[in-house]
Amino acid sequence: MNQRMPISRRNLLLGAAATFGVPAVLAGCGSDQPATPGKASGNSLGTVTIGSNASDEVPKKSLASVLESFTSAQVKINTVDHNTFQENINRYLRGTPEDVFTWFAGYRMQFFAEQGLATDISDVWREIGGDYTPAFKAASTGSDGKQYFVPFTYYPWAVFYRKSLWAEKGYEPPATLDEFTALARKMKADGLIPVAFADKDGWPAMGTFDIINMRTNGYDFHISLMAGKESWTDPRVRQVFDTWRGLMEFHQPAALGRTWQEAAQSLQQKKTGMYLLGMFVAQQFPESERDDIDFFTFPEINPAYGTDSIDAPIDGYMISAKAKNVEGAKALLKHLAQGASQNIATKLDPGTLAASSKADTSGYSALQKRGAELVSKASHIAQFLDRDTRPDFASTVMIPSLQSFVGAPNEIDSLLAGIEKQKANIFR
Structure with a gap:
């Protein structure tokens, strides 16, 4: 968290x-x-x-x-x-x-x-x-x-970027997954790694799963899945991993050997174009550069849910x-x-x-004010995967499972079957 x-x-x-x-x-x-x-x-x-x-x-x-x-x-x-x-x-x-x-x-x-x-x-x-x-x-x-x-x-968790880099390249925040994918392709063509990504510590990938699941299947399904009430072999869950797999080509490679701090530093150094993470990404920027940080909420996937949900631990x-x-x-x-x-x-x-x-928010930075505004507009606020489910399920099942997916994103069916089997033993 x-x-x-x-x-x-x-x-x-x-x-x-x-x-x-x-x-x-x-x-x-x-x-x-x-x-x-x-x-x-x-x-x-x-x-x-x-x-x-x-x-x-x-x-x-x-x-x-x-x-x-x-x-x-x-x-x-x-x-x-x-x-x-x-x-x-x-x-x-x-x-x-x-x-x-x-x-x-x-x-x-x-x-x-x-x-x-x-x-x-x-x-x-x-x-x-x-x-x-x-x-x-x-x-x-x-x-x-x-x-x-x-x-x-x-x-809050959102997609962070450097305003100066985006202004230089003419990038605009995407509103839909198709626009997000098009933007990532343009970044790749411009010589950037589109999406900073790290999962050495096991938890950052949870944020990606959370947001794609909430955008695809809605907040209620996500929370029910975290509570062990839904099957991980459900086609709706598979769709989440299919969508994520389609974005993998834009992710920073070798993520399992990288910490979130190192991925954030790549964003600060303008080697990557954007980063889905908590607002604490700002810790990896010198104070003089923090006004150059901005973000957008992860774009719409399913119009039925739009962008109504976020993680805000x-x-x-x-x-x-x-x-x-x-x-x-x-x-x-x-x-x-x-x-x-x-x-x-x-x-x-x-x-x-x-x-x-x-609390007196008048002293908030521009980034903090934007963060507070994002949370105030959200219809549903999740606490993050490893906080919305049992601690043992998060640590012994989801961390290794998501790291396995990051390392081999084509092995979805066997992965989900394994998660479901372990879930059944934990949620009794």
Whole structure:
């Protein structure tokens, strides 16, 4: 979901530690940050610990800056790279987790709430609820009607490009898939790789699947498929992969050996013409070039659905069921829910938008304003494939399956049969 780091030997060590019952984030490979703030005026609630997946430089700095103004307790952050945190979250929460942990809204939040691994924060929501829209509250609510999550920031997925390059070449945003394909052919003729693409980390290709599925079959079918209620051998799913296969010739080659950061850098360097990714693509551009970034929503495929749906994942915070300092943790979540706190984050991280309706958006960059407008116009907002389905299905089935497709896009039937067989064993 989705600013993640590539798997490394360090990640493998963490995974091995988790396998033998050592909580992944506490296995000695995380990056402990000193307790903050060091102000003596407050700290009446002791120390609150945070297990954080904000491992990239920009979001890591953003969180640290937000916490500087929290004086009710000291805060100790244990930062672990994004992929490792996500892959080991279940073992982590069942082990000895920190009080507060970074996580995702929607199905991903509900899954751990249902497992009894999160603390009910409905009392927190009685204080902060007026600062959020009903949609954000719904995304923070478990199947039992209680709240378990505080939204912090979110970001839309769209097709990003450099305005200066497009002006030079005379390119225009496409409105339909046919126009998109024609534009890609023109880019190819102009010596550009049309579509930046990377899937070394396993999750970026999920965004491509999501948008083609929602454009082809609509939001309701997509969400039902993610919930295990539809068959992966359904002709409608095959059509998604057929459409995607037809676009592969325009994708950056050797994607399984490339990180999203490297693909974003190719866009920044004007080696590629466009890139379907979250708005955090801006992190890979120098500040002086961020005004040159623009985007369009992925074009229409099926007129019945148009462009009514997008992915716009919500990142935020939860309290673990095993939290040692629940009072301090709830105070921290109230601080993170403030519009002023989120403003600090969105100013430092150009690829995010504030979740609170009380946040001051007047300081948004042109890109952030466009992002907020895109989300406000969407009829349906998905959370991203690995957040809209079971964590085990996303990690053990969909990551390898989509990487297999990227590597061999002609093997669709056997691929979908394999996904369906594994799905049946997971969704019982």
